[in-house]
Amino acid sequence: MNRVCKAAGCTKRAASRFGNYCHSHRSRLRRHGALNQDAVTKADLKIYRQLVRERIEKNKDKALWNKLKAVWVALINDANVVVERWRKGTPMADYNRITAFELVKLSNAVEPEDVVQTVLAMYLLQDQEPKKIKGDKAFLTQMVRRVRGLTNLNAGTWTDNATGRTKTAYRELSPKAVERLGMKLAIAFGPAGLTLAKLERKDHERKMRELTEYHQALGDIQ
Numbered sequence: 773m774n775r776v777c778k779a780a781g782c783t784k785r786a787a788s789r790f791g792n793y794c795h796s797h798r799s800r801l802r803r804h805g806a807l808n809q810d811a812v813t814k815a816d817l818k819i820y821r822q823l824v825r826e827r828i829e830k831n832k833d834k835a836l837w838n839k840l841k842a843v844w845v846a847l848i849n850d851a852n853v854v855v856e857r858w859r860k861g862t863p864m865a866d867y868n869r870i871t872a873f874e875l876v877k878l879s880n881a882v883e884p885e886d887v888v889q890t891v892l893a894m895y896l897l898q899d900q901e902p903k904k905i906k907g908d909k910a911f912l913t914q915m916v917r918r919v920r921g922l923t924n925l926n927a928g929t930w931t932d933n934a935t936g937r938t939k940t941a942y943r944e945l946s947p948k949a950v951e952r953l954g955m956k957l958a959i960a961f962g963p964a965g966l967t968l969a970k971l972e973r974k975d976h977e978r979k980m981r982e983l984t985e986y987h988q989a990l991g992d993i994q
Contacts, residue, residue, distance in 0.1 A: 912954025
């Protein structure tokens with residue numbers, strides 16, 4: 773007999789004899805990176821992508837943005853090397869092959885700016901709304917989901933018989949491939965993401981101080 777799901781408050785049976793979670797929680801852990809992690813949506817990230825674009829526009833003469841594009845190009849070049857090695861029969865772990873193919877697919881369908889802005893926006897969201905991210909694994913998983921969501925190449929469609937509507941479902945990667953891809957994106961763009969998050973936080977704190985001082989000044993009027 774299967775054990776009871778270990779997720780807090782869940783009384784369903786585990787999905788398998790030796791598993792820890794029911795089908796629902798096992799799927800959530802795989803898809804989102806944590807049992808209590810909700811999906812970070814395109815709408816969630818919209819305001820942070822706008823902040824990234826504004827920061828880029830404010831510093832458009834800086835070399836960093838071209839360097840970030842160059843980092844993306846280098847990442848894709850490495851991925852192409854891995855793909856070529858696999859095609860020549862070089863043994864490798866599935867998650868390494870899948871990660872390389874995903875990067876190449878992205879490079880053929882998405883502009884570098886969109887990838888960079890999305891990753892940087894994830895760091896801003898994590899900094900300004902930390903409760904939305906339930907840990908490092910969840911962060912990497914959500915970042916990969918949002919980057920892969922930049923293209924419809926990763927999506928399939930199906931018809932809901934109950935409503936007759938066509939719905940979209942994204943093809944999931946293995947957890948190891950998600951972690952591998954997430955780590956590559958984090959290593960490539962994480963330092964810039966953390967720096968931008970720090971700058972945005974300082975700007976926000978400054979604006980709050982100015983607002984407080986303004987209200988205090990109003991209170992001093994007799």
